[in-house]
Amino acid sequence: MEIAEQIKTKNIAIKKAASVAKGKIVLLLLQSFGTTGGVQKMTRTLAHALNIAAKNTDRDFKAISLYDDESNLMEQYIAPKNFAGFGKNRFRFFIETIKAIHKKDTVILTHINLASLGLLIKLLKPKCNIWLVAHGIEVWNPLQFHKKLLLNYCDKITCVSRFTKTQMIDRHKVNAKVCYVLNNSLDPFINIPDNFTKPDHLLKKFKLKPATPVIFTLTRITSNELFKGYDNVIIAISRLKEKFPEIKYILSGQYSAEEETRITNLVNDVGVNNQIILTGFIPEDELNEYFLLADLFVLPSKKEGFGLVFIEALARGLRIICGNADGSMDAIKDGELGKAINPDDIDELENSIDELLTDSITPAERKKLQQKCLQYFSEEMYVQNIQKLLATAD
Numbered sequence: 446m447e448i449a450e451q452i453k454t455k456n457i458a459i460k461k462a463a464s465v466a467k468g469k470i471v472l473l474l475l476q477s478f479g480t481t482g483g484v485q486k487m488t489r490t491l492a493h494a495l496n497i498a499a500k501n502t503d504r505d506f507k508a509i510s511l512y513d514d515e516s517n518l519m520e521q522y523i524a525p526k527n528f529a530g531f532g533k534n535r536f537r538f539f540i541e542t543i544k545a546i547h548k549k550d551t552v553i554l555t556h557i558n559l560a561s562l563g564l565l566i567k568l569l570k571p572k573c574n575i576w577l578v579a580h581g582i583e584v585w586n587p588l589q590f591h592k593k594l595l596l597n598y599c600d601k602i603t604c605v606s607r608f609t610k611t612q613m614i615d616r617h618k619v620n621a622k623v624c625y626v627l628n629n630s631l632d633p634f635i636n637i638p639d640n641f642t643k644p645d646h647l648l649k650k651f652k653l654k655p656a657t658p659v660i661f662t663l664t665r666i667t668s669n670e671l672f673k674g675y676d677n678v679i680i681a682i683s684r685l686k687e688k689f690p691e692i693k694y695i696l697s698g699q700y701s702a703e704e705e706t707r708i709t710n711l712v713n714d715v716g717v718n719n720q721i722i723l724t725g726f727i728p729e730d731e732l733n734e735y736f737l738l739a740d741l742f743v744l745p746s747k748k749e750g751f752g753l754v755f756i757e758a759l760a761r762g763l764r765i766i767c768g769n770a771d772g773s774m775d776a777i778k779d780g781e782l783g784k785a786i787n788p789d790d791i792d793e794l795e796n797s798i799d800e801l802l803t804d805s806i807t808p809a810e811r812k813k814l815q816q817k818c819l820q821y822f823s824e825e826m827y828v829q830n831i832q833k834l835l836a837t838a839d
Contacts (some may be wrong), residue, residue, distance in 0.1 A: 468549030468574075469505035470495055470835075473542065473563075475556050476512035478519050478530075481729065482665075483753045488555045488606070490632050491578070493522045494824055495553070498831045511538045513558075521634055539565070548572040551835065557584055560595040567598045576601040578627075581750020581772060585604055586611045593617060601834065603627040605751040606772030613750040625834060628775050629751045630827035631760055631819070641762050641811045644734040651693065651722055653738075658692045658802050661739035661763075663727070663754055664746070666700035668707060674745035674768065675789050676711060681795040683715035689802060692720055698734065699726040736761035741801055744768075745788040752776040755783065759818035761809030766797050782817060808835060 452605040472495055492508045496714035499506035503520055508523050514532030516634040518525060526713075531538040539562060546552055546566060554563045563575050568661035577599045588596075596602070596617055604625045610626050613619045658684065665674045675696055682694045694717070698707070705723065712721050727735055736742070741756035742765045749768070755776035758765050767773035771793065777783035784801070786793045806814075820826075 461770070463601055464556060464627075465500065466548060468551060468809075469506050469507060470499045471542075471546055472506070472508040473552065473554050473559050474508060474510040474513065475558060476523075476822075477508075477510060477555075479512045479517040484556070487580070487629050488578075489519065489522050489754060490630055490824065491553075491555065493633055494630065494828045494831055496523060496527060497824075497828050498835060499587070501828070502832060502835055503727070504551075504835075509538070509542050509545065513824060522557070526831045542566075543569060546570055546573060551576065554595075555576065556580070556716050557588070557595070560589075560592040563595050564591060564598065570752065573819070574600045576603060579613055579750075580605045581605065581609055582748050584609065585616065585748070588617065599623055599770055601625060603834065605629050606775040608772040608774065609645065609750050625776075627628070627827075627830055627834065628822065629753050629756070630824050631756055632826040635757065635760060637760055637819070638737060641737060641808050643738050645737045649733055651695075653693060654691070656691075658689050659693070659739045660694045660741050660743050660798065661697070661735060661758075662695070662742070662744050662830055663697045663735070666698040666704055666708070667781050668701075668704050670748075672747040672788075674747065674794075675708075677723060677745055677791050678743050679708075679711055679717060679796055680715055680791055681786060681798055682720050683717045684784050685798060686717065686720055688799065691807050692802075693722055694720055694740065695722045695724060695735065697724040697727050710797070732757070734763065736763050739763055741766065741796065741798065743794075744773075745786060746773065747771060747788045749773045749776075756818055756822045759783070760822075762808075762815040764806060766780050766794070766801070782814065782820055 472492055474488055477485050477738055496506045500699055503728055506527050510530040512533055513530040515530050540639050546669055548570050549572060549760055555578045556803040561687055566573055567575055579602055596619050599656050602613060604613060604624055610624045613624055614621050662675050686692055712718055725730050742763045745768045747768050747770050749771045752773040755765050755767055765783040767785055768775060769785035770788055774785060786797050
């Protein structure tokens with residue numbers, strides 16, 4: 446028994462030494478738990494996956510957030526012992542982050558707005574591996590000097606799509622050797638349905654029949670982001686209502702009073718008052734039912750870094766139509782999982798909706814689409830890809 450205990454103690458010491466040699470993983474967040482949004486969802490999933498990857502590679506893990514505080518933490522993603530939140534206290538966030546980082550740690554900045562801290566870490570602890578997550582539009586435009594400077598000191602830049610990687614190289618002349626594509630993955634706690642029956646309570650709520658053709662869009666609804674393409678969908682619906690007289694378009698997402706007025710005016714102008722349902726914000730725990738209610742998910746956007754909502758729709762067995770001019774192509778695997786169109790071509794959008802509504806999908810086909818999505822975008826695959834990146838840092 447004594448020998449066994451000695452061996453166990455020795456193995457623990459060896460494991461601990463290996464962890465120290467490799468350094469720990471420190472994930473720096475702006476905000477992931479106190480609000481909703483695509484980047485927030487993505488960074489929660491990243492935190493959960495990194496925690497698993499850290500354990501698999503004998504590293505420690507710590508997530509540190511500027512805007513979240515301790516009460517915002519969703520403990521299914523990270524244990525409290527692995528998290529520190531500073532509730533907008535920038536000074537404490539900077540100081541405690543610097544104290545927490547050692548020379549061989551891998552430090553992952555989840556947004557370019559953390560550039561100042563990234564530069565400070567590299568200055569004080571140059572042997573740290575600094576990674577930057579490049580999402581989309583925040584790095585597609587000209588950058589301030591300190592943000593541009595950070596790109597020169599990153600050991601890795603993980604881009605959520607090939608499109609974003611291309612933007613980083615072409616716009617900012619980043620060394621292609623430090624740019625890697627790491628597609629987003631599904632939230633590990635997403636509701637994955639076993640069947641695809643339309644929810645009765647939503648049919649009743651919106652006065653729909655099970656056979657009613659339903660188009661669904663879930664996005665930010667703001668006058669600053671008209672590139673999302675929902676105006677074009679409204680116009681396409683006005684053209685399709687003669688062939689599909691019961692067609693409904695559910696447009697969901699939080700909106701301002703000003704944007705509601707603008708959309709209402711457009712709806713009146715093209716004569717689709719009876720076809721458009723503007724729901725406003727949908728709580729996370731209700732989203733699954735809205736995806737199940739729909740026959741198609743349509744978001745012909747022009748500026749998606751990746752399009753997390755596409756794989757969320759696919760995970761519910763829902764066919765999608767997206768734009769072909771941005772990171773959406775990664776989410777649909779270049780057309781294997783969905784249909785991509787020119788987001789400025791309303792005729793093509795109309796014809797694509799018509800085609801998919803006419804060629805109805807069976808439950809078995811929805812299940813197959815769901816399984817393909819899970820094959821490509823599961824957290825298990827995400828963790829494997831992260832571990833490959835970590836291996837190159839050892």
